[in-house]
Amino acid sequence: MKRWRALIVLGTAQFLMVLDTSVMNVSISQLVEDFDTEVTAIQAVITLYALVMAAFMIIGGRLGDIVGRRRMFLLGLAVYGVGSALTAVAPELWVLLLGWSVIEGLGAAMVLPAMVALVAESYRGSDRAVAYAVIGGLAGAGIAVGPLLGGWVTTYLTWRLVFAGEVVIVAAVLLCRRVIKAAPVQGARPQLDAVGALLSAAGLGLGVLGVLQSSTWGWVQPRNPPFTVLGFAPTLFVIGAGGAVLAVFRWWGGRRSHRGDDPLVHLDLLSRPVLRSGLLALLSQNLVLLGLFFTIPLYLQVVQGFDAFETGLRLLPVSATMLVTSLAASALGRRLGPRRVVRLALFTLVVAIVWLLATIDPAIDDAQFAGAMAVLGVGMGLLASQLGNVVQSSVGEAERSEAGGLQFTAQNLGSALGTALIGSLLIGSLAHAFTTRVEDDPQLSAATREEVGVALEAGVTFVPTDQVRAAAERAGLPPAEVEAVADSYASAQLQGLKAAILATGGIAAAGFLVTPNLPAAKGSRPRRPDTADRARTPGPPR
Known part of the structure; x- marks a missing residue:
């Protein structure tokens, strides 16, 4: 033991x-x-x-x-x-x-x-x-x-x-x-590659940041980003920047190894x-x-x-x-x-x-x-x-x-x-399914569809259906349309x-x-x- x-x-x-x-x-x-x-x-x-x-x-x-x-x-x-x-x-x-x-x-x-x-x-x-x-x-x-x-x-x-x-x-x-035992230290200690550390952290960080923000920014068509790039959402550009930084990290590590330094x-x-x-x-x-x-x-x-x-x-x-x-x-x-x-x-x-x-x-x-x-x-x-x-x-x-x-x-x-x-x-x-169901629902008036569309443009999140129902009631929708919006959101959640x-x-x-x-x-x-x-x-x- x-x-x-x-x-x-x-x-x-x-x-x-x-x-x-x-x-x-x-x-x-x-x-x-x-x-x-x-x-x-x-x-x-x-x-x-x-x-x-x-x-x-x-x-x-x-x-x-x-x-x-x-x-x-x-x-x-x-x-x-x-x-x-x-x-x-x-x-x-x-x-x-x-x-x-x-x-x-x-x-x-x-x-x-x-x-x-x-x-x-x-x-x-x-x-x-x-x-x-x-x-x-x-x-x-x-x-x-x-x-x-x-x-x-x-x-x-x-x-x-x-x-x-x-x-x-x-x-x-x-x-x-x-x-906890460790092997005794022998010989020279390796060096810390500070530049490589910065490049690896920045490259990985940018890549995951782009993926994380894609639900808010959109992948190609901008949804709600802080800025756009040539009219496109910045998501793929941020991910691409992360890949480019990691490519520089790989080049830098090879350069240090070639010089005899520790990468x-x-x-x-x-x-x-x-x-x-x-x-x-x-x-x-x-x-x-x-x-x-x-x-x-x-x-x-x-x-x-x-x-x-x-x-x-x-x-x-x-x-x-x-x-x-x-x-x-x-x-x-x-x-x-x-x-x-x-x-x-x-x-x-x-x-x-x-x-x-x-x-x-x-x-x-x-x-x-x-x-x-x-x-x-x-x-x-x-x-x-x-x-x-x-x-x-x-x-x-x-x-x-x-x-x-x-x-x-x-x-x-x-x-x-x-x-x-x-x-x-x-x-x-969720956003795509909710948008599609609202647009195709004959129970909803054109004004309601437009109002829901404006709300979706501001962003959608994953919340209980009761919150969606309460928001529709606060917007003054008729009871039948309130239930139709709530049902559409519930179906979109599952999808x-x-x-x-x-x-x-x-x-x-x-x-x-x-x-x-x-x-x-x-x-x-x-x-x-x-x-x-x-x-x-x-x-x-x-």
Whole structure:
């Protein structure tokens, strides 16, 4: 048991950083009410948290190489605890955004690459596969506990207590720091590429910002943007600017490597097929999971009218089966190979999403919904049991932090894009469906259609149908037209939800394209880097 103490401490950090994301997702409606804001504002807060982690994860991994992985892990936890404390007392939305999205996001970016590298240092062979399965299982536990605990606390007490509790857990982990061991520092420490850090953060930030704002700005035709570019919405131009900055980042890293300086990350790592496939699979996994965990609570809370606790209860099947499957399936990967397990996982996800689509109705069928959620959790658990070990086993000891940075960058970029892209599709589909139904409804007068059209031009958000009905009554519409507008909005809500969930199914199906390079044969391992690979990476493991 003694040899697993470090894993318990390290895994607690993983648990915490998944826990509060799932708490936020299940508390969306309460957060909207507490801060007197809209769903899109909370969507931005959730997206920014994942974006900050994605933008700074590679930097966090490199800083771990410079100051030491154990030290970076502990320092990051302290930063995370400060963010949790600020979140717990946030009086306004901007304070929530600062505490949770920014400070906690930065703390997580410091902790997670160091954590995954410390796990790899502490365990070898089959123990390492078990350790990564446990880490995946603890992530599943965070997803399992988050909706239920967060839902209960939000409904009967306040969501703030969850973040206050996180401060206590962070303090307890810091008190247990002695069980975490790190390899002794040898040789010269690598340098921090400040220019590369700026370019990577700016490129990722611009890309996700464009996707996030697409629901407000429009993709091509301007909807409500702060400015236009040649008469078009700025969305694609902002995303393109992010891509251009990332291209400069790649050029800059190659230039530093050619001069013999340390780049922020050795991007030639991505030329390794196993690592590249593992990272793309992680990105897809989190895009699907966070896209669904943003969309489904809206269906349960806004359409069905459930409170946060009732929402958490209905999300419990996906959380429980993900936890159990991720813990149990590491041995399956050793027998069948990660490629087969990942393909089975993706097939399971597609089945679950198709089943879920069939349950999105005005009146929920709890049994059908629970079945779809349980199958979804199995698919996610199968992925979680394999991908961490695939990524870390494809690199050498000196590359652990870089690989960890890339791993969590992929995960959190997927999370940010999941919330931003799927949320954008949801709002866009809602607006389109509502517009179409209002224009085609013979019960509505021309004046009413024009009035609704003007309101839609100012923006549409995902709100309970009763709010739409009340707004129509305040506008002085006849009772028959009030009900017609409310019915049109209710139908458009369901259509928007189905479009968003269908998009996650398409992403899961596209995941099959990245599986051919994953290890397949029984007992096979990803290609280990050769001597030249290890030699070109400066600095020893820390």
